[in-house]
Amino acid sequence: MHSWTQRLLAAATTAALLLAATCAAASALDAFHVPSVEAQAHVTKINQFRKQLNGNDKVTLTFNISAKLESLFTWNTKQVFVFVTAEYENSKNSLNQVSLWDRIIPDKDHANVQVEVKSKYPLIDQGTSLRGKKVQLVLHWHIMPNAGRMMRGKMPLSEFNLPDTYTS
Amino acid sequence: MGFIGDQVESIRSMQVRQVLSQIISLGMIVTSALIIWKGLMVATGSESPVVVVLSGSMEPGFKRGDILFLTMSNEPIRTGEIVVFNIDGREIPIVHRVIKVHERQESAEVDILTKGDNNFGDDRLLYAQGQLWLQKHHIMGRAVGYLPYVGWVTIVMTEKPIIKYLLIGALGLLVITSKE
Numbered sequence A: 001m002h003s004w005t006q007r008l009l010a011a012a013t014t015a016a017l018l019l020a021a022t023c024a025a026a027s028a029l030d031a032f033h034v035p036s037v038e039a040q041a042h043v044t045k046i047n048q049f050r051k052q053l054n055g056n057d058k059v060t061l062t063f064n065i066s067a068k069l070e071s072l073f074t075w076n077t078k079q080v081f082v083f084v085t086a087e088y089e090n091s092k093n094s095l096n097q098v099s100l101w102d103r104i105i106p107d108k109d110h111a112n113v114q115v116e117v118k119s120k121y122p123l124i125d126q127g128t129s130l131r132g133k134k135v136q137l138v139l140h141w142h143i144m145p146n147a148g149r150m151m152r153g154k155m156p157l158s159e160f161n162l163p164d165t166y167t168s
Numbered sequence B: 001m002g003f004i005g006d007q008v009e010s011i012r013s014m015q016v017r018q019v020l021s022q023i024i025s026l027g028m029i030v031t032s033a034l035i036i037w038k039g040l041m042v043a044t045g046s047e048s049p050v051v052v053v054l055s056g057s058m059e060p061g062f063k064r065g066d067i068l069f070l071t072m073s074n075e076p077i078r079t080g081e082i083v084v085f086n087i088d089g090r091e092i093p094i095v096h097r098v099i100k101v102h103e104r105q106e107s108a109e110v111d112i113l114t115k116g117d118n119n120f121g122d123d124r125l126l127y128a129q130g131q132l133w134l135q136k137h138h139i140m141g142r143a144v145g146y147l148p149y150v151g152w153v154t155i156v157m158t159e160k161p162i163i164k165y166l167l168i169g170a171l172g173l174l175v176i177t178s179k180e
Helices: A004-032 B002-044 B152-159 B161-177
Strands: A038-051 A057-068 A077-088 A093-105 A112-118 A134-145 A151-161 B050-052 B067-071 B082-085 B094-104 B110-115 B139-147
Touching (some): A004 A134, A038 A134, A038 A151, A057 A093, A093 A112, B002 B067, B002 B161, B152 B161
Antiparallel strands (some): A038 A057, A077 A093, A077 A134, A093 B094, A134 A151, B050 B067, B082 B139, B094 B110
16 A cells, blocks of 8 residues: 555655646747747937046937837746847957847737837947947847746847047 | 574564665665756756746846756857856855846957846946956856746745754655655
């Protein structure tokens, strides 16, 4: 005969295994989900462009974003973290990737983003390479599941040129 | 006399065998746990493949008590990834999101800035004094998998050690008293 402890152990083991299998299956299903994101973003204004006291270029800007992110959501999606980066290359760095703005999207109903925003974080260079620099705006998303694998994706949007001189 | 002596001898040898087999089964449990942990370390390349979220700085994504699975590969770190990093002079590693990356031309050395999703400002206040960036060697791993609530087990056990000892005692008793 089986004692109650053995029964309990067997039940707990089965439960844990089933949960693990469900998580694995959910992640596997998510891997086959191909989202189709439509998005645009344009810089509408350079608010301030100057050299900081520590010698680094600093830009604050305004841009509009229009992004339809509904397709990122599946039944296993807890939230989507969406953000816009400014990306450029200069003589010092092969990649500069600076977050300008981000937002947490809790569900599908909030996944149609149409906003004009000021950069939440300023674009700060490591040095003074930003005058006249061509900078790429890129939309990124990071999908957090209820349980399982986290996924990322990105989409290059528009390019903009910074002015040749600092604003006052 | 001879008959009783035989009986005592047989019982004694039975018990010795049973005790031995119990010790071995206990050893199996401990070593298989160790094998799983070390195997995960090898598979993920991270010195701590599983971490428990201890603070609310990444809410609503990660809450206290959730667990994260980490990997450590040579793939470059990019903005948006959630990394676990160590700061000199701080015991507990931090789980936050990368918001800035500057990667050098030749050396591919990298400067990283992080921020908690639920925090207002970036992490420079959490870094060591005068430290502006994280480098590669600060990073313990990047989060790739997520499981809610499971980490509460370890939080409860570290904060209420008596529960830990009770649990270990009960499990040990179970192993020792169980037959077949």
